[in-house]
Amino acid sequence: MWDVLTNFDPAVLIAFIGAGLLLNITPGADFVFVSASGISGGPRVGMAAALGINLGVGVHIVMAAAGVSAALIAYPAAYSLIKYAGATYLVFLAVQAWRSTGEIGEGHAATRLLPAVKRGFLTNILNPKTALFIFAFIPQFTDPAIGPIWMQILILGALFLLFGFAFSLSLGVAAGVFSNALRARVKTLNKITALLFGGLAAKLVLD
Numbered sequence: 001m002w003d004v005l006t007n008f009d010p011a012v013l014i015a016f017i018g019a020g021l022l023l024n025i026t027p028g029a030d031f032v033f034v035s036a037s038g039i040s041g042g043p044r045v046g047m048a049a050a051l052g053i054n055l056g057v058g059v060h061i062v063m064a065a066a067g068v069s070a071a072l073i074a075y076p077a078a079y080s081l082i083k084y085a086g087a088t089y090l091v092f093l094a095v096q097a098w099r100s101t102g103e104i105g106e107g108h109a110a111t112r113l114l115p116a117v118k119r120g121f122l123t124n125i126l127n128p129k130t131a132l133f134i135f136a137f138i139p140q141f142t143d144p145a146i147g148p149i150w151m152q153i154l155i156l157g158a159l160f161l162l163f164g165f166a167f168s169l170s171l172g173v174a175a176g177v178f179s180n181a182l183r184a185r186v187k188t189l190n191k192i193t194a195l196l197f198g199g200l201a202a203k204l205v206l207d
Contacts, residue, residue, distance in 0.1 A: 038175025046172020052120020
């Protein structure tokens with residue numbers, strides 16, 4: 001595997017890592033869930049949410065390495081199924097957030113460690129944007145001349161996971177540290193989060 005890694009063009013790796021970081025810093029379902037969980041339960045819960053999110057990313061990477069990307073190209077309906085399942089889950093989160101009138105964690109975030117990991121995993125595994133990035137984008141950076149495609153996908157996926165995990169951990173901690181200032185605007189934040197989740201769901205369906 002080391003030979004395959006060293007055979008990558010450094011410029012290609014830099015471009016790939018940059019694209020992955022852009023995906024992570026763009027507000028989406030994962031971003032909203034991690035930050036909301038940090039605000040709700042503190043830095044540890046924010047970090048637990050980040051762990052759950054990245055466990056989902058790991059599943060996407062393993063599936064891509066096993067050849068799911070080729071299956072999605074051959075059977076477009078498979079991606080549509082993932083897309084609509086993800087949109088449905090986001091609508092569910094949006095409704096809960098909109099109806100919440102108490103703590104900011106109600107409806108769209110987690111307040112305890114284990115639920116944060118579980119819901120983070122579900123949020124990511126049902127997010128077709130992450131699946132699309134991994135299933136369709138990562139293979140574009142592979143080269144049959146370098147080595148086995150599945151191994152290249154695992155290597156690139158590991159890099160994406162490493163930098164994404166570092167970012168989401170930092171996001172969860174920061175949200176927890178500044179939670180007191182944000183709690184004062186809990187109702188407004190609930191409504192904003194509901195609109196974000198609803199907008200993401202609509203975008204998934206319309207794209």
